[in-house]
Amino acid sequence: MDVGSIVGLVPVCYEIGAKVQQRVVIIDACWDRTKRQVDFMVRIAPIMDHDLSRVMNNLLAELNRTLSKAIDTIETVVGKEPHGRTSLLGFGFRAKKAAWVWKKDAVDAIIVDLEHWQRRFDPSWFLLMKISSPVIDSELAKARAAERQARGQATVANNPLAVAVGLRNVLPPNLEQAKSPILPYAPMEWLDICFSDVKAGRRVSGDSRWYIIDTIEVGPLARVRDISRDVRLLAAKLSQTDPLAFGLLNCKGVIGIPRQEPAYPEPGTSPGPASPEHLGLPSPSPRSRSRSPGSRDFSHFQLVFRIPEGMEVLQSLRQLLLNPDEHISLTQKIRIARELAKAVNYVHTFAFVHKNIRPESVLCFEDPNGSRSNVFLVGFDAFRAAGAGTIMAGDMSWDRNVYRHPLRQGDDPADRYRMQHDIYSLGVCLLEVGIWQSFVEYTGGDEVPPSGSPQPQFGQSYYRFQDWLREKKRKANPSEEPTSFLDSLAFKLKDYLVELARTRLPSRMGEQYTRVVVSCLTCLDDENEDFAGVDDTVSDDLVAVHFIETVMKLLDGISV
Incomplete structure (x- = not known):
């Protein structure tokens, strides 16, 4: 035709x-x-x-x-x-x-x-x-x-x-078939993005344009050479993205940070905030000599992302959620949800898992009249290739664990990371967007204190969860309680979020949106019909097909 x-x-x-x-x-x-x-x-x-x-x-x-x-x-x-x-x-x-x-x-x-x-x-x-x-x-x-x-x-x-x-x-998991965009190290000045895992940065000398800088630390359990290889592969993959189509910023390259240099300047030493009207970084000088990315004197790697033209004002999803939703329409919320789901899908299309999906890892652009929303997933500090091994280590950061599946919480997670764990994290974020309630709050209001970054603190959502726990405990049969306190708390948090979705979302976002959120939160449960039969024995591509058929299709079918 x-x-x-x-x-x-x-x-x-x-x-x-x-x-x-x-x-x-x-x-x-x-x-x-x-x-x-x-x-x-x-x-x-x-x-x-x-x-x-x-x-x-x-x-x-x-x-x-x-x-x-x-x-x-x-x-x-x-x-x-x-x-x-x-x-x-x-x-x-x-x-x-x-x-x-x-x-x-x-x-x-x-x-x-x-x-x-x-x-x-x-x-x-x-x-x-x-x-x-x-x-x-x-x-x-x-x-x-x-x-x-x-x-x-x-x-x-x-x-x-x-x-x-x-x-x-x-897509092949090797550097021989992918160009590795290595950029030379240079002193940088920084612009904070409130409540975000990333910063805006530019070289001290040269062009005045800005980039988004996403820093990946070389942890004590990791080998520098392995981290270097993985980061270069990630940079090569993200250099092929179309940001508006994929929800992933286009990567210019990766910078290795020597151990004697901090990833970011000490508080109070960076130049004053620069106007973000000119965005981007200059290309390295032909005479610049880049350090070998496999050298062992690197403590951090920085992914350098181009910011799409015309998006001078980017803010984290966390900052949006900490503000009242009186100026956020239902249409805007649906657009944010669609864009975020799209970004998660293409993370998996590029054959890696994100492992850190939360509002601090999401940058949002909203034009002044509310007719356009773009969401970009950043915060790749915990990523890995989808088919690669994973370090079975975690942490007790409550502000991160609230976005992790119960089997991935704590110092010693019970399950290796897989795509469904990203889908669970997406569900928590979509729940926050739907009820427009931030599960994490910060000291210092919505301005970054001059002495350093604001610190996460318990908010009203945490205390409501505590009240819910006390009510459940009052009604519970002691013989049915799990033996592990952490397991008990982690799975109870999941149950609380599912109940919150089922009771609060229908009147605010509709039945279809509610189904999406509940499906994401229960994607590893046996009774989940949308992801039925998708367990750790099936291919990642089949998980992706189910995600496209359920989450993305249902979100796209919502009429507002």
């Missing part, structure tokens, strides 16, 4: 016809991108597994219905006169104008439907890049050869196949 053929029906000689044509061009552009992706998918269909094929078939059936509706609507608006002169519904100019007013909303709705379909389609389509097959490599090469004329920065919107090639090139 060629939507582009509709353009010939548009009457360019009339003002109203021009307005129709403008919208048809948008539809045509959507279809041009979609057609390239669908054609590629059809060619590799024989190697797709059953679950992914089922998802794709359902999506294509939706697309067929949407396109049929689009063509019928536009043909109704355009119409044709008996003598071949195109007009709107065959009436005079005033009638055409009336017809356009009548159909304008319908045409605009078609555009929204196509954009929504594309948003649902892309996660599954990019998941195809993880299939190990020479067929995909061959078909990608053919598709890219046909698009050599494309210019400018490749994005998912203008060149999805080029982005797919970049993604596929960095």
Whole structure:
């Protein structure tokens, strides 16, 4: 079905016809991108597994219905006169104008439907890049050869196949097949992002533009060389991201910090806050000499992220949650939830687990009129490759444990980390967004104290949990209590969050949003229907398919 053929029906000689044509061009552009992706998918269909094929078939059936509706609507608006002169519904100019007013909303709705379909389609389509097959490599090469004329920065919107090639090139877990973007060490000045795991930074000398700097410490249990390899792989993967499409900032490179240099300046020694209007870092001088990333004199590594153009004001999700929601609409909350779920999905598409999903690891951009929301997942200090081993170590930080699955809490977690643990953390964040209540509060209000960073403290949510615990204990049978205090507290916290979702969310966010949150929080429970059969024996790709089919599809289907 060629939507582009509709353009010939548009009457360019009339003002109203021009307005129709403008919208048809948008539809045509959507279809041009979609057609390239669908054609590629059809060619590799024989190697797709059953679950992914089922998802794709359902999506294509939706697309067929949407396109049929689009063509019928536009043909109704355009119409044709008996003598071949195109007009709107065959009436005079005033009638055409009336017809356009009548159909304008319908045409605009078609555009929204196509954009929504594309948003649902892309996660599954990019998941195809993880299939190990020479067929995909061959078909990608053919598709890219046909698009050599494309210019400018490749994005998912203008060149999805080029982005797919970049993604596929960095998926293998080795540095030989991925360019490792190493940047030279240089003194930096910093700009705090309130209640965030990251900072804005720029070189002391040189360009005045800024980057987001995400610092990864070399812990006492880790080998510097291993950490260096993993960080370079992560940087190589994130250098291929389209931020607006993936919810992951594009990585310029990684900097190794010598042990004699602090990761950030001492309190009070950094230059005063700089205007964040110019964002980015200069490219290293050709004469700069970068240190070997495998050297043992590095105590930290810094991931350097580009900030998308036009997003001068970025704040953490924690800072948003600590403010009243009287100026945050239901539409904005749904957009934040969709964007965050999208970011978590693409973390897994890039074949690693995040391990630190919480509001401090989320940067949000909200334009002044509230018509646009972008969410970016940062805070990669605990990441690892999805298929790699994991250090079975944790901590007793209550402000972090509230976002961890019970089996991942405490100094000695009971379970190795897997994708479902990220999904659980997402559920806690979506619960906070839904009831707009921060589970962690900070000393010093919402301004960073001059003496250093604010410290987390118990808030009202913690005391409500304590009240809930006392009530449960009063009603409980002592013989049913777990023997481990930590196990008892961790699983009781999970039960409390699930109950909070089921009782507080329906009236505020609706039944569909409630189902998403509960499904995330119970994704490892045997009775969870959305993730039924997804345990530690199944592939990560199957977990991703279930996540796309349930969490992302349900969030996208919420109408506000």
